[in-house]
C-alpha cells in the first residue's frame with residue numbers, strides 16, 4: 001500500500017441500516033467507500049448514498065466554522081465567530097431562559113440521525129440534566145407507532161426483529177424496504193424469494209417488490225386497520241391460527257373473535273378497495289406458510305391517524321399465527337446495551353433523572369396519554385408550536401437543535417416556520433445551511449459520522465457495532481457529543497469530561513470500553529427463541545399477547561383496534577372531496593436521498609433531479625397533464641409545485657409524492673416542500689402521528705411558462 005494510504009473498516013450512517021464499509025483514506029482524506037463483504041447484513045453491498053460519502057463531506061457548501069445571525073431572523077446574513085463565543089452565547093442564553101421561565105421553556109431537537117447516528121442517548125442525558133422534558137424529533141411519524149403498537153400487544157417491537165431470510169412468506173405492508181431499508185433487508189428478501197418464499201405486498205403503489213409479488217393488495221390509503229382486522233376475521237373463522245399458542249399465550253381471544261366479525265372481507269372490500277377474494281387469499285397464504293414475516297412500514301403504516309391500533313392489529317396477525325420469537329418470523333433480540341441502547345434512550349426510564357414535576361410538563365402528554373404512559377421523550381411538535389406562538393400552556397422561548405430539518409420534515413411547514421421565527425433564541429448544529437438552520441441565531445458546524453467514533457446498536461438485531469472514525473473533521477467542525485460536553489461545562493451540569501468517557505458509558509451493560517469494542521469491531525449477543533416459554537410470558541399487562549388490552553383501556557383508548565376513516569377522505573368529508581377529489585400520499589422514499597439530505601450532491605441529484613408526483617394516466621388525461629409537466633398540488637392548507645410522472649402502477653384516485661425537497665429552488669421550503677400541504681390538526685390520539693399519507697388534494701397543470709422553474 002502507498003505511503004499515506006490506509007483502509008478503515010466501519011459502518012455507514014447515512015440512513016438506517018448501518019451497512020458495513022471500508023473507508024479508503026489517502027493522506028488523511030477520504031477518497032473512496034467500499035462495501036464490507038464481512039458485514040452480516042449488507043455483505044459488501046452499498047447504496048448510492050453510501051458511495052457518495054466523500055462527496056458529502058467535501059461538499060463545498062459544508063459549514064466549517066460557527067456563525068451568528070447579524071440581519072433579521074431568516075435574512076441570511078451571518079458573521080463568523082469563534083467556538084468560544086458561540087458556546088458562551090448558547091450557554092448564557094439557554095441558562096437565562098431556564099432561570100427566567102423554567103427549563104421546560106427550552107426545547108431540544110434532532111433528526112432521525114439521532115437514532116441512526118446514536119446521538120439520542122447523549123442528547124437525552126443532557127436534557128434530563130438541564131431539566132427540560134421537551135424534545136422534538138419526528139419519531140411520531142416514523143417507527144414509534146409500530147414499536148408501541150407492538151409493545152402494547154406482544155411486549156416487543158416486531159419490526160426490530162424481522163427474519164426475512166428464513167421466512168416462507170414475506171409481507172411488505174406499507175413498507176418499501178428494497179428502497180428504505182436496503183442494506184438490512186434487500187439481500188435477505190432476495191434469498192428467501194429464491195428459495196420459494198411467498199411475497200404479499202400491501203401498498204397503494206406498485207413498488208418494485210409489488211411487481212414481483214404473489215399478491216399485491218392495492219389498498220386505499222389509511223384503511224390498513226380494516227384490512228388487518230379482515231385478515232384476522234378470515235384466519236380466525238377458518239381456524240387457520242396456531243391453536244396451542246392462542247390457548248396458552250393470548251388474552252382476550254374470544255372477544256377478538258367476536259370483534260372481527262364486524263370486518264367480513266365483503267364489507268372491508270368497500271372500505272379498502274381491495275377485492276374480498278384477494279383479502280381471503282392473502283390471509284390464507286400468510287397463515288398457511290409459516291414461518292412468515294410482516295415488514296410493517298415506518299411510513300405507510302405510521303403516518304396516519306389510526307397508526308398505533310393498525311400496528312396492534314398487525315401484531316395480532318403475527319401472534320396468533322405463531323410467528324413471534326421464532327426463526328423466519330419476528331425475533332425479540334432484546335437490547336444488548338439495556339438502558340443505554342439507542343432505542344431505550346427514547347424514554348425517560350433510561351436516565352431517571354428528570355424530576356416527576358418536570359416530566360409532567362412535557363408538551364403534548366395531556367393530549368396523548370400513551371406518550372405519558374410510556375415516558376417517551378416526545379414533545380409533540382404541534383403543541384410546541386402553540387406554546388411558542390401563544391405562550392400556552394407555558395411559553396417556549398429557547399431551542400437547541402442538533403441537526404434535523406424541521407421545516408421540510410414536519411407536518412404543516414408554514415406553522416413550523418412561523419413558530420421557529422418567533423423564538424427568542426435558536427441555535428443549531430448542522431452540516432449545511434438548511435431552511436431550518438437559516439432561522440437560527442447561531443449555527444455550529446457539526447462533524448459528520450465519518451469524522452467521529454460511535455457505538456451503533458439501533459436496528460442492528462443482536463449486534464453492537466464499533467463505528468470507527470475514518471478521518472478528522474475539516475477546519476472547525478466539531479462533533480455533537482463534544483458540543484454537549486462543552487455546553488454542560490459552561491452550564492455547570494455534571495456531564496462527561498471527554499468523548500471517550502461518553503462512549504464507554506454506553507457500553508457499561510456489556511462491560512467493555514470503546515477502545516476494546518473498536519479493536520473487536522462488533523459484539524454479537526447469542527440469539528434465543530421463544531423466550532416467553534422460559535421467562536414466564538411476554539412483557540405486557542397480562543404477560544400474554546394482549547389481544548384485548550386492559551392497559552390501553554385504562555388510558556381511555558379502545559382495547560381492540562377499530563377502523564376509523566381518515567380525517568380527510570371521500571367518505572368522512574364528501575363535501576371537501578368535491579373540491580379536492582384525489583387522495584395524496586406524501587413521502588415515498590427515494591434511494592439516493594435521505595429525507596431532505598444529499599440534495600446538494602451532484603452525483604445523487606442526477607439520479608433523482610426533480611420533485612415528482614406520480615399520477616395515473618387516466619387521471620392525467622382527464623386533467624390535461626402530460627408526463628414532465630409542472631403541476632400544482634393543493635390541499636386546504638396550501639399549494640406547491642411538482643412535476644408529473646405518469647405511472648400506471650397507482651390507483652387513478654391516488655397521487656403519490658416523495659418529500660424533503662428544498663435545495664436548488666428559490667424559496668424551496670415553500671415552493672416544492674410537500675409539508676406545506678400536510679395536516680397537523682387531525683392526529684392519532686395515542687402518539688400524535690399525522691396523516692402524511694392519505695390527505696385530500698387537487699392537481700392542476702401549471703402553464704409551463706408560469707411555473708417559473710426549470
Ligand SMILES: Nc1nc2c(c(=O)[nH]1)N[C@H]1C(S)=C(S)[C@@H](COP(=O)(O)OP(=O)(O)OC[C@H]3O[C@@H](n4cnc5c(=O)[nH]c(N)nc54)[C@H](O)[C@@H]3O)O[C@H]1N2
Pocket residue numbers: 110111112113117138139141142143298299303402403404405406408409410411429430431432434446447448449480586587588594595596597658659660674675678692
Ligand atoms: N410529508 C412527509 N414528511 C415526512 C416523512 C414523510 O414520509 N412524508 N417522513 C418522516 C420521517 S420517517 C422522518 S424520520 C423525518 C426525518 O426528519 P429529519 O431527520 O428532521 O429530516 P432530514 O431532512 O434528514 O434532516 C436531518 C438534518 O440533520 C443534519 N444532520 C445529519 N446528521 C447530523 C449529525 O450527525 N449532526 C448534526 N448536527 N446534524 C446532522 C442533516 O444535514 C439534515 O439537514 O421526516 C418525516 N417527514
Ligand SMILES: Nc1nc2c(c(=O)[nH]1)N[C@H]1C(S)=C(S)[C@@H](COP(=O)(O)OP(=O)(O)OC[C@H]3O[C@@H](n4cnc5c(=O)[nH]c(N)nc54)[C@H](O)[C@@H]3O)O[C@H]1N2
Pocket residue numbers: 015016112141142143173174175176177179180181202203204205207219220221222223224296297298299300301304585587588589590591592593594595656693694
Ligand atoms: N433512501 C431512503 N431510505 C430511507 C429514508 C429516506 O428518506 N431515504 N428514510 C428512512 C426512515 S427515517 C424511515 S422511517 C423509513 C420509512 O420507509 P418506509 O417504511 O418504507 O415508508 P415510506 O417510504 O414512507 O412508505 C412505504 C410505502 O408505503 C406506501 N403507502 C403509502 N400510504 C399507504 C397506506 O395508507 N397504506 C399502505 N399499506 N401503504 C401505504 C407507499 O406507497 C410506500 O411504497 O425509511 C428509511 N429509509
Ligand code: SF4
Pocket residue numbers: 012013014015016017018019042045046047048049050051181182183
Ligand atoms: S443503505 Fe446506503 S446510506 Fe443506508 S447505511 Fe447502507 S450504504 Fe449507507
Ligand SMILES: [Mo]
Pocket residue numbers: 112141142143298
Ligand atoms: Mo423515519
